[in-house]
Amino acid sequence: MPTLRIVSFNDVYSLEHLPRLKSLSRRELDENVADATLVVLAGDFVAPSLLSSLDAGRGMVDCLDDLGVTHVVFGNHEDDIPTAELHRRIEELRGTWLSTNVQFDPRTKPHDVIDVAGVRVGLVGVVMTERAIYRDAPFGGAPTEPANESALRERDALVASGCASVVAITHQPMDEDRALARTEKFACIIGGHEHTPFLESVGATWIVKAGTDAEAAAITELVWTDATKAPTVTTRLEPVAGYPEDAELRQRVDAHMAKVREIQDACLVVLGPGETLSSIGSRRRQTTLGALLCSRIRDALGADACLFNGGGIRGATEYKGRFTYGDLETEIPFDNEIVVVRMPGRVIRDAVAASRATESGAYLQTDDALDLAALDDEREYRVAVVRNL
Secondary structure, three states, rough: OOOEEEEEEEOOOOOHHHHHHHHHHHHHHOOOOOEEEEEEEOOOOOOOHHHHHHHHOOHHHHHHHHHHOEEEEEEEEHHHOOOHHHHHHHHOOOOOOEOOEEEEOOOOOOOOEEOOOOOEEEEEEEOOOHHHOOOOOOHHOOEEOOOHHHHHHHHHHHOOOOOEEEEEEEEOHHHHHHHOOOOOOOOOOEEEEOOEEEEEEOOOEEEEOOOOOOOOEEEEEEEEEOOOOOOOOEEEOOOOOOOOOOOHHHHHHHHHHHHHHHHHOOOOOOOOOOOOOOOOOOOOOOOHHHHHHHHHHHHHOOOEEEEHHHHOOOOOOEEEEEEEHHHHHOOOOOOEEEEEEEEHHHHHHHHHHHHHHOOOOOOEEEOOOOOHHHHHOOEEEEEEOOOOO
16 A cells, blocks of 8 residues: 655754654664655754854754755744845755745745655645744745645645645644644645644644654654545654664764854853852742843843843753853743833833732843832833833
8 A cells, every 4th residue: 555654843943853863764764664755844944043043054954964854844933044045055955845835946846746656645835924923024025825825726736737645744833734624635734833742633634743853753654545535644753862863963963063062151251259140930039140131131222121021031040150151042042032112110110010920931030220119100211121022
């Protein structure tokens, strides 16, 4: 019976698990139980990371080529690097870059068709294009279409041209994948964007998301007992921790990460004898690290004050001796777009009080000069805050 096996993963911001993932994918190929095997990455890989801030995703693509990825799609974070660099990454990737709903680069394909022991299977790849997700017009203002609308149109064209089934590779929120699944027009949906794993059946259609950073791969198998009917689909999540590292890819990863490790060890703050910085309890109390971060943001942006949500400070650590760039990365692992807005003193005071009423990620850390009691209720202050606040 014609059998297609898909090894998929998504949202990869670190190279560190790729050597084990390569061993896993090689095993899937070497077992030779499928007529065709694909290795699929469902978006978000050239950015964001400290490495990508240095090389615009070059190291990631180099490692993906060594891994043997066959198909990728855009994620929203592919738009984080300059468009000229993204064109270069597309040129460097040896696998097929699917882009059904974004006309960004002529080397991407709106679809692909593979032969599975005589069964023609189509592949489409879409990314969400909602403007609010992007910092500017997505992908340098390239022509875009709504993801699901584009996927369905391309699917119908593939079926009309002789494909027995079509697999959608998507990078969008789970609700949008569920809506696509409810059309019952796809053999399965291999998705990205969520950072937690999903193996979910919506009607007869499986939605498969492996989770972030290649800590696990989803193994999805499609079997056709009759080429005129939908395949039987099974899927499972396979953690990579139990697999040996591929030595060649580990060497490649280490070479790319050397420049990152140099920066990570760079000292940002020297702490004197008995002096500490702490982020412990940032969701329930003001911390010294929270005050330091807010003060530096305030100064960098020329604001009067800074408010930063404690849930965005993640290290829960006390530092002695020194505080490094690597420590900063651990404490602030997410992208945080900061804006400066005008707020009356009473709004600042009330906001801080409300945020601190209960322990939560919304607890507002403040800078070292903000005296809440001394704020003028009516005066407008220039306050640096995370944009989402």
